[in-house]
Amino acid sequence: MIEIQNIAKAFHDKVVLKGISSKFEKGQTNLIIGGSGTGKSVLLKCMIGLVKPDQGHVLYNGRDFYNSDKETQQSIRREMGVLFQGGALFDSKTVEENVRFPLDMLTDQSSEEKRERVAFCLERVGLGAAARRMPSEISGGMKKRVGIARAIVMNPMYLFCDEPNSGLDPLTSVKIDELIKEITEEYEITTVIITHDMNSVMEIGQNIIFLYEGSKLWEGINTDITKTDVPELKEFLFSNKLLREMGRNV
Numbered sequence: 001m002i003e004i005q006n007i008a009k010a011f012h013d014k015v016v017l018k019g020i021s022s023k024f025e026k027g028q029t030n031l032i033i034g035g036s037g038t039g040k041s042v043l044l045k046c047m048i049g050l051v052k053p054d055q056g057h058v059l060y061n062g063r064d065f066y067n068s069d070k071e072t073q074q075s076i077r078r079e080m081g082v083l084f085q086g087g088a089l090f091d092s093k094t095v096e097e098n099v100r101f102p103l104d105m106l107t108d109q110s111s112e113e114k115r116e117r118v119a120f121c122l123e124r125v126g127l128g129a130a131a132r133r134m135p136s137e138i139s140g141g142m143k144k145r146v147g148i149a150r151a152i153v154m155n156p157m158y159l160f161c162d163e164p165n166s167g168l169d170p171l172t173s174v175k176i177d178e179l180i181k182e183i184t185e186e187y188e189i190t191t192v193i194i195t196h197d198m199n200s201v202m203e204i205g206q207n208i209i210f211l212y213e214g215s216k217l218w219e220g221i222n223t224d225i226t227k228t229d230v231p232e233l234k235e236f237l238f239s240n241k242l243l244r245e246m247g248r249n250v
Helices: 038-050 070-078 095-106 113-124 142-150 171-187 199-206 231-249
Strands: 003-013 016-022 029-033 055-060 080-081 158-162 192-196 207-212 215-220
Touching: 016 038, 016 192, 016 207, 016 215, 029 171, 029 199, 038 055, 038 158, 038 192, 070 080, 080 142, 095 113, 095 142, 113 142, 142 158, 142 171, 142 192, 142 231, 158 171, 171 192, 171 199, 171 215, 207 231, 215 231
Parallel strands: 029 192, 029 207, 080 158, 158 192
Antiparallel strands: 003 016, 003 055, 207 215
16 A cells, blocks of 8 residues: 655745645555646656655555665665656667566566566566567557556556556557556556546546645545536546547547
8 A cells, every 4th residue: 555645845936736645555546637737747756756745755555755764765666666658668678678677677586587577477468479579660559568567577566657548549548457457456556547538537547536736636436536526627527528529520
């Protein structure tokens, strides 16, 4: 479980996060939603240690990340897997080499152990036959699946996904959502997803927080979100529905 307590962050005179608190349970897909510039990505960066909050606490199974010694912080980081928005694959490395990279950097496993782990993760995301391909030789959806394989290769307790469906067509987006949810439940990972994709919200939103101008205005599950009486969330939902309808008519 991850718990965030009263997370606040400002850059110079611009307040980005205003005391955000929530709990993210293991085995669930926890979504952070909101429009552009609402603080979603900054909150994610605060959670994974890329940006230090001005106040508040980030607890990993009770361990306070920012009030721990360096050794504990490094231990928590090794328990994280991150799927970056653009995939962040190395163009000069094969699919297999991209997935193996964390093992090369962070473990002393033998070559055979690494090979077996990479093969397992690629098979798990349906890319066993693509191991020797280069990123330029695979589709956008396949790149996201490679990113997922790399994110889980260290057998993480915590999985963070930044806009996993960005740039993907609707059918591929659904498949990526299903894969993330399956992996989360199968391995009981605490998964946190940044998204503005309402299809993702309705299909896999087991726990959702809605940010608006740096504040948390709503928290709940996907079956309750359309019943909200929060005006800003209603507007967000309507705008996304309108965009989807426009997309269907193009």
